[in-house]
Amino acid sequence: MSLLSRTAAATLLTMLSAAPLYAEALDVRIGYLQWVPDKGPVLSNIIPEPEDAGLRGAELGLADNQTTGRFLGQNYELETELTGSHEEILAAFEAMHDKGTRLFVINAPAQTVQAIMGRAGNNTLVFNAGAKDDALRTAECHVNLLHTVPSYAMLTDSLGQWLNMRRWTDLFLITGPTEEDKAWADAFRRSAKRFGLKIVQDKPWTFDADLRRTAAKELPAFTQARAYDAVVVADVRGDFGEYVPFNTWLPRPVVGTQGMVPVTWHRVVEAWGAAQLQNRFRALAERDMNGDDYAAWAAVRSIGTAVTDLKVADANEIRDFLFTDKFQLAAFKGRSLSFRDWNGQLRQPIPLVHPRSLVAQAPFEGFLHPNTEMDTLGFDKPESQCRING
Amino acid sequence: MKSLFKHAALAAMIGLSGPAMAGLAYVSNEKDNTLSVIDTETHQVIDTIEVGARPRGILLSKDFTKLYICASDDDTVQVLDLATRKIIDTLPSGEDPEQFALHPNNRHLYIANEDDAIVTVVDVQTKDVLAQIDVGIEPEGMAVSPDGKWAVNTSETTSMLHWINTETFEIEKNVVVGQRPRHVEFTKDSKIAWASAEIGGTVHIFDVDTIEEIKQIDFKIRGVPQDRVQPVGIQLTSDGKYAFVALGPSNHVAVVDAQTYEVLDYLLVGSRVWQLALDKDEKFLYTTNGVSGDVSVIDVDQLKVIKSIKVGRYPWGVVIDPTS
Numbered sequence: 102m103s104l105l106s107r108t109a110a111a112t113l114l115t116m117l118s119a120a121p122l123y124a125e126a127l128d129v130r131i132g133y134l135q136w137v138p139d140k141g142p143v144l145s146n147i148i149p150e151p152e153d154a155g156l157r158g159a160e161l162g163l164a165d166n167q168t169t170g171r172f173l174g175q176n177y178e179l180e181t182e183l184t185g186s187h188e189e190i191l192a193a194f195e196a197m198h199d200k201g202t203r204l205f206v207i208n209a210p211a212q213t214v215q216a217i218m219g220r221a222g223n224n225t226l227v228f229n230a231g232a233k234d235d236a237l238r239t240a241e242c243h244v245n246l247l248h249t250v251p252s253y254a255m256l257t258d259s260l261g262q263w264l265n266m267r268r269w270t271d272l273f274l275i276t277g278p279t280e281e282d283k284a285w286a287d288a289f290r291r292s293a294k295r296f297g298l299k300i301v302q303d304k305p306w307t308f309d310a311d312l313r314r315t316a317a318k319e320l321p322a323f324t325q326a327r328a329y330d331a332v333v334v335a336d337v338r339g340d341f342g343e344y345v346p347f348n349t350w351l352p353r354p355v356v357g358t359q360g361m362v363p364v365t366w367h368r369v370v371e372a373w374g375a376a377q378l379q380n381r382f383r384a385l386a387e388r389d390m391n392g393d394d395y396a397a398w399a400a401v402r403s404i405g406t407a408v409t410d411l412k413v414a415d416a417n418e419i420r421d422f423l424f425t426d427k428f429q430l431a432a433f434k435g436r437s438l439s440f441r442d443w444n445g446q447l448r449q450p451i452p453l454v455h456p457r458s459l460v461a462q463a464p465f466e467g468f469l470h471p472n473t474e475m476d477t478l479g480f481d482k483p484e485s486q487c488r489i490n491g
Numbered sequence: 492m493k494s495l496f497k498h499a500a501l502a503a504m505i506g507l508s509g510p511a512m513a514g515l516a517y518v519s520n521e522k523d524n525t526l527s528v529i530d531t532e533t534h535q536v537i538d539t540i541e542v543g544a545r546p547r548g549i550l551l552s553k554d555f556t557k558l559y560i561c562a563s564d565d566d567t568v569q570v571l572d573l574a575t576r577k578i579i580d581t582l583p584s585g586e587d588p589e590q591f592a593l594h595p596n597n598r599h600l601y602i603a604n605e606d607d608a609i610v611t612v613v614d615v616q617t618k619d620v621l622a623q624i625d626v627g628i629e630p631e632g633m634a635v636s637p638d639g640k641w642a643v644n645t646s647e648t649t650s651m652l653h654w655i656n657t658e659t660f661e662i663e664k665n666v667v668v669g670q671r672p673r674h675v676e677f678t679k680d681s682k683i684a685w686a687s688a689e690i691g692g693t694v695h696i697f698d699v700d701t702i703e704e705i706k707q708i709d710f711k712i713r714g715v716p717q718d719r720v721q722p723v724g725i726q727l728t729s730d731g732k733y734a735f736v737a738l739g740p741s742n743h744v745a746v747v748d749a750q751t752y753e754v755l756d757y758l759l760v761g762s763r764v765w766q767l768a769l770d771k772d773e774k775f776l777y778t779t780n781g782v783s784g785d786v787s788v789i790d791v792d793q794l795k796v797i798k799s800i801k802v803g804r805y806p807w808g809v810v811i812d813p814t815s
Contacts, residue, residue: 168608168628169649172665374647374671379630380587380606409650409667431648431670431690435740436718474716 118452121368126174129166129414131401132197133159133181134217134219136190137231145343150391155230156181156210157386158394162401164385169409177405187213191367195220206230206400208393211237218243226416228400231393235288238444239480242487247445249398249403249489253288255479256363259451259463260333261478266465269330273302273353275323275345277336282306286335286356301335302326306341320348332358360455363463365392367454375433399432399447403440406430424490435462436475444487448475498742514770515815516777517558519546520803526560526571526800527786528586529777531811533772534788534798540576543569548590548633549808552615553597558810559615561588568602568613573812583620585611590674592642594657598721601642601655603630610644610653612660622660634675634684643684645672652686654702655724664702669693674766676725676734678749685734687722694722694736696752706752708736713793715741724766728773728791735776735789737764744778744787746794759797760787771813779806 135155152156163179170177180197184190190209194217197205203224207214208231221243223228229237238252264270272293276286293300308319324332324345326383332349334357336342342359368379368389371473378398382390390398407419410427422428429437434450441448453460464474470481510815514531519768524546528538543562550559551573558571568588570580584591585604588611592601599621602611611632612622627649635642635657642655650672654664669691676685677699684697696706697773710720721739728734743757744764761780764787768777776789780799786806788798 165628165648168646169651171625172627172649172651172653172662173667177633374629377587377605377647381628384606406670408649429670431650437670437690437692473718475718 126177128412129408130178130202130203131404132202133179134190134193136184143338143340145339151388155393155397158397159206159401161382161385162398165402166405175408191216203406206397207278216463218246223276224416226420230396232398234284238446239485242444242489244489247440249399251365252479253285257289257292258478259363260460261296261298262463262465262468263453263461264294270301271301271330272298273324273326273329273332274300275306275334276302277306277340281337282335285337286441289333301329316344316348320345321350324350331356334359361453363451363453366390366395367452369454369459370452373433373435375439378433403430407467442490443482444485445489516809516811517549518779518802518806519549519808521545521547521805521807523803525803529800534800547807549810550593551810551812555812555814561591563587563589582613585609589631590633592635594635595639601633603633603644608722624655624660627651632674634677636677636681637679638681643675645675647671663729664783668695673723674725676727678727679729685725687725689723691720692720694698708752710745712741712743726767726769735767737767737778739763756794758789760796761785761799766808768811770811775811779809781805
């Protein structure tokens with residue numbers, strides 16, 4: 102009897118204390134849209150990229166938001182669409198927008214992101230979780246467009262800082278033929294200037310031989326030069342770059358898009374609680390978490406972090422909150438992350454990895470900045486024309 | 492008769508070894524799967540004990556005869572007998588136990604299961620799982636109030652304190668604090684709770700009667716970027732004078748006036764300082780410095796770092812046995 106009444110009293114107490122929270126039940130709908138153009142045939146096709154890269158990160162972000170929301174009477178919903186073309190993703194965006202969705206995470210090329218922004222209108226918040234193009238951060242900014250994926254410049258600046266730190270300053274640069282390769286190489290040339298590096302050879306990759314048979318013969322001759330400290334490869338889709346390490350004329354390390362690589366995220370990142378994020382992701386997706394997954398996760402978590410504090414789901418209110426001092430994204434990189442107020446880029450440390458280990462994490466000590474060392478990576482305020490917060 | 496003699500001999504042996512190792516500190520080494528045993532008189536490591544995989548949270552039984560160890564990657568809590576320094580038992584813990592807290596009844600162990608978003612309550616005598624309580628993502632910090640009424644769990648990614656009624660095992664209140672809350676510490680009288688938020692860079696002070704935040708403490712260390720100031724472990728002196736707060740990769744421990752909540756000083760210790768422990772007389776404070784792989788010793792009267800002791804790789808938790 103006495104036990105029963107105690108249990109009843111406790112249940113009542115729980116309900117009473119929970120009631121005020123759930124009275125303000127709130128629905129938060131997020132749209133995730135993906136279009137990743139086919140990269141074409143590549144020589145190195147041994148380890149294919151997962152087709153749901155990005156999507157599974159958004160799903161994990163949603164699960165994380167839900168768990169928090171459960172205690173606050175906030176319910177999150179993720180609508181996802183993996184599309185096959187520029188036109189398809191625009192149609193999918195418009196369909197979701199018409200139904201009232203105002204929060205979006207987009208994993209698509211820069212041109213597609215631009216087209217979506219042309220259709221977004223006011224009171225819509227879009228997170229770019231796929232396009233690394235610098236132009237989206239320096240000139241072609243939008244008030245309601247934020248970037249959780251790092252720019253090419255942030256990645257190559259991380260590499261440039263590291264090369265400077267190691268005093269490996271004379272570099273042999275090989276650039277692939279695609280637009281992305283050229284964008285990466287342009288970003289690296291800028292980083293080289295910023296960090297006092299010298300590109301002693303700057304050669305485009307023009308060979309079309311199958312390197313599985315001929316790498317050992319082709320590459321030593323291709324990388325012949327009097328002296329360099331490291332070879333830098335710009336091969337974003339992974340066509341020939343995998344064959345450069347150990348096949349260079351001089352016995353030198355390979356860095357860039359292959360060898361040691363600056364990345365958004367990688368399975369070897371484990372410090373700062375990252376092991377837990379990696380475990381949660383593996384349990385969900387049955388594969389390792391990559392950079393696209395991380396960028397989508399960070400976008401969905403940014404929304405969740407804002408909603409937890411604001412207790413509203415309005416896109417404009419969330420956007421404004423994300424630029425206040427109150428917003429800090431705990432994102433397993435050892436620092437609290439925030440958005441740059443001039444161009445909406447999420448400032449973040451960049452891991453430098455090789456396939457089985459973390460080498461280092463930029464920014465490095467000694468590269469100073471008046472506000473935060475993280476702003477030594479990528480386009481700082483004076484270098485960008487964007488002023489999305491006036 | 493014979494058994495009596497054996498006991499007497501054992502007692503004598505323990506008695507003999509006792510004075511030589513007055514005050515032992517136990518440190519869990521996350522990446523070595525060991526505990527370092529430090530003699531707090533001489534400040535020397537006197538033993539290294541092999542334990543389960545990825546030991547993190549450690550705590551002493553209320554009678555100081557046993558040490559409980561979260562062996563995170565073995566998904567178990569190990570029980571170390573302090574007299575023999577042997578693992579004598581394991582407890583069901585749920586997956587990936589990280590931190591835990593023992594109720595004053597010396598039986599109910601509250602374990603934060605980091606990967607499962609659950610707090611598991613285990614009876615350490617019967618080994619029964621009494622309850623599994625759903626909490627936020629990445630439950631980490633666990634504390635039970637000295638009066639036994641509250642168990643508080645912090646969930647890192649959800650950024651909440653979950654206040655669990657220890658009679659019903661139900662959550663009675665969830666409170667959002669700064670980003671990535673790591674640790675909770677109650678005052679001796681159970682009236683005030685201190686909670687650290689690692690990424691928020693803050694410490695939140697709660698009035699336990701009302702479960703309302705009454706104060707937020709911020710930290711600023713000259714010459715250290717603000718985003719490296721990451722509060723984790725907290726220790727309160729029993730006289731109510733000081734709170735010590737470990738500030739992670741800023742490599743400093745903050746000294747806070749526990750009455751006015753004013754930050755009095757910052758003490759430079761080893762790299763990535765996480766957990767703290769006071770010795771019996773509260774004369775010395777020990778800090779685990781994960782990246783530099785050592786333990787700093789702080790003189791509490793002088794508020795000075797007097798020594799650093801090399802331990803295993805990535806020291807995580809530290810406790811001090813006041814009876815040894």
